[in-house]
Amino acid sequence: MKRRDFLKGCLISGAAASLGATSKSWAVGSFEGYPDAMGVLVDTTRCIGCRSCEAACNKEQKLPEPDVPFDDTSVFEEKRRTTEKAYTVVNRYETNDGQKPPFRKMQCHHCNEPACLTSCFVNAYTKTKEGAVIYNSKVCVGCRTCMVACPFNIPAYSYSSAFGPVIKKCIFCYHTRLKFGKPPACVEICPREALTFGLRNDLIKLGHERIRATPDRYYDHIYGEKEVGGSSWLYLSRVPAEQIGLDATLGNEPIISNVKEFLGMVPMVLTIWPALFTGFHLLATRGKDHDDAHSNHSEQEDGKK
């Protein structure tokens, strides 16, 4: 959490400096994930679109009955996204190379430096040391900035609820499984072993090993190894990432890097502006009858009474 700590540090030290207090500085550094963070390697070349992961997720997270049963493959006719009723969905993508169309499972990527977390003004999100990005619905105000911030369009909102709408998203089965070292429900159920659960660092090695062993089978890239600062969920595929609906233009900088220029400016304004503008005031009104001059005449009258 060094990067976030640094930003917090900026704000706190800015506030402290403006109060005339001293504060220690935080070290700058880039955060590359917890060393023991777990992850899942999604090998889309193995996925057959059976949707059993969707069913398992629905059961594990006690989600409502789906609109379309989990054995119905007509859902592949259109591109679906995660919703308040489905934390994970599988989509089919058309490629032009004459081979069978690939499927991709979609769920929260559990980023190392999650945009949702850094954009949340009540700190409802937590990146656990196990790698999961979990959400505390008890403090959520419902501003939905996390949904705007998420580069993968994952968080969903229960708009239909009038009195307690909350964010709904995959939490890596944290409370029921990951915390106890168990793989999430979707991984456990997958009949094709398209999903591999393990230490993130090991999975990256495993992914590169698979690419090296069978280069014909894979496009030489692990999506999620570096994208937006890296994520716990990693994708292997036969085709480039954008052909299976992953945004390849996001870059490797975490989302928060875009915001840093503004955040870095905040303490400057807080500390410099008061002196600057008071100084302007003194210069602009020097030698004039300034103090009481700024007034409506009646204020003066009232002042004299």
Added chain:
Amino acid sequence: MKKLIASGEVTVDSLQNSSGRNWTIMEKLFLGLTLPQYIGQALRNPLNWIFAIIFAVGIPIILGRFFFGLSWVTHSSNDYPWGLFLGFGLFGMVPLSSSGFQLGTACVLFGRHDLEPIERLGLLNGLLGYLFAVVFLMIDLGQPWRLPYPMVVSFGPAAVLFLVAWHVSTYLSCQIAEVSTSFFEWIGFPIGIRAIRRITLGLTVAGVILSTLHQGALGALFTYAPGKVHPLWYSSSFQWIHFFVSSIPGGLCMVIAVSTIASKTMSWRFDQRFKDSLDRITISLAKGASMGLATYLTIKLLSIAHDNKWGYIATGYGQWYLVEIMIGVIIPMALFAYAIRRKQMAIIRFSAFLVVIGIFLNRLNTALITFNWKLPYREIPHWREFVISATVYCIYIVVYRFLLYRLPIFYQWRTQEELAPAYATETEKRAPAYAPKIEELASAYATETEADAFRNTETVAS
């Protein structure tokens, strides 16, 4: 109202009525009219009937939103979390409310006393704009009753929205304090006026700091979505500067726009000082707005050059971008340049309206129209969303008008000392009472500016 004034009715602009009795609160609320007169003038105003129709439809829908949930009133979806309430209400109204800090800065910090007649309008415009931006926010938030959470329950200090929440709430308090001077005069509470006067400088400096930060922060909110905001409207380095700088002409032009509407509809409320100085002040504000627009245009182009996004100009979005820049920046700039020199007030006022429209367009483009440009579908807001937005905006206008009718914004509150001679010398028309006095004394202060002369006149007169 004009007819009533013409027929010799007096309006409340001081503590006492002509017979030396203090106005009661009820009389003040009814503007010194009797109840039948007041209701009569309200019913004669066709605008009130339009408002009545809008409220009859809109208020039940607003209530419905809190009972049936957001999905009943909006098309806000998982892909488009922010709709009209934020795109129009919050992101559009906040920049147009920057007038409070700008006129405060000009008058208090920089000693621009020539702008004082309109300072209070600027402050009130700021306060109401923010207040109703928060009303829009309350309608949009999933759980609005948790709005104080970032202050007291759970802190996310690394989030831009955290700054926005803190700054908007502290700035609102600041603005309430600044505007309360007018209110204290109106109810007759001199202790309050003196208390506020002591902290005016502090409030104004605080206003500048908070405004700089949260106007910028609203822009910085979009830097969380680099892949979603269209590149022409997005700039990692300049986003907050774009929002901050565009709020400067926005706020000034909003004041011109409001004063224009007021001079068409409620000029009975203007005192002579305001009437005499309005054109001169409008030109000053327009000059300020032109500089703001020029800066804004420069950094807009700079940000496109910085990230080398010229290629996007040739696309459909690029043409839409050019439309926005033309309406909101280039045409008003040209018109301002032409009209300020020739003192053509109608053109200046027209361009101010263009700038206001341009600001709304820019914020809607950033937050809604070009948002998620990579997704195949565009979101069209639900009709109820339009109705609610229109209703809240009409409530804003009604509250604005209610305060302008009553508080000493367009006129100066007259005190007892002034009233005695004023009533002795005047019969029917009371407003031009100052005019002869100014001329008498103006020669004594020949070197001073007009505004200084005014002030000194008043001091001497009392």
